[in-house]
Amino acid sequence: MGSPAVISEYRCTPDIKHECTAAGCETMNNDFSHAESFTYRPENHELAACLWTNCYAGNATVFANTATGTFTAIGPLMPVAHPGNEPIIVSLTIKASNKAKPVPGEGEAARFIAVWGYGSEGLALEMGQCIMVR
Numbered sequence: 053m054g055s056p057a058v059i060s061e062y063r064c065t066p067d068i069k070h071e072c073t074a075a076g077c078e079t080m081n082n083d084f085s086h087a088e089s090f091t092y093r094p095e096n097h098e099l100a101a102c103l104w105t106n107c108y109a110g111n112a113t114v115f116a117n118t119a120t121g122t123f124t125a126i127g128p129l130m131p132v133a134h135p136g137n138e139p140i141i142v143s144l145t146i147k148a149s150n151k152a153k154p155v156p157g158e159g160e161a162a163r164f165i166a167v168w169g170y171g172s173e174g175l176a177l178e179m180g181q182c183i184m185v186r
Contacts, residue, residue, distance in 0.1 A: 061185040062146055064090040064164045066178035073174035088178065090144050090166050092125050099125045100132075101142045101168060107132045108140055122147045142168040146182055160184045 066088055069080040084104075091100040092112070099112035108129035116123040126143035145165045161181045169176045 059094060059148075059184045059186055062090075062092045062094075062144075062162070062164070062182040063185060064092070064144065064146075064166065064180060064182035066090075066166065066180035068179045070177045071174065072177060077177070090142070090164070090178075090182075092144055092146070092182075097125065099127050099129060099142060099144060101129060101140070101166070103140075103168065106134045106137055108142065110139075112144075120147070140168055141170045142166065148184075 066084070069084050069088075070077040071080060072078075087102075087104045089102045092098070094114075097112050097114055098109065100107060100109040102108075109132055110127050110129040112125035112127035114123055114125050122145055124143055124145040126141070128139050129142050130139050131137040143166065147163045161183055164180060164182045166178045167175055168178075
């Protein structure tokens, strides 16, 4: 038997979004999933996020939790499309050991949680599925 194929990229698309402040969290029902996505490349620890009108990228620090089968990539990401925008901090937690249903024509999938917009006013929390590209 050969060794398992290495994953070159996780392409993550949210299906649930919560915007949270000190007053509580609100579930967003508008059509946001077409405009927001997250990507993680394990080989070089590159984390990227596209959030509506701008994309951000940077190097992440990765923390693995073998007990839960998850890993978290977190880092400050710099704006790519509109360099004048402020950098953002993004964390992406992927449960790689408990795969979601395969996506027809695209391969294996895994569940994720992403958090961004960290600040004194609140944050955004998104959940969905990552396609694992080999």
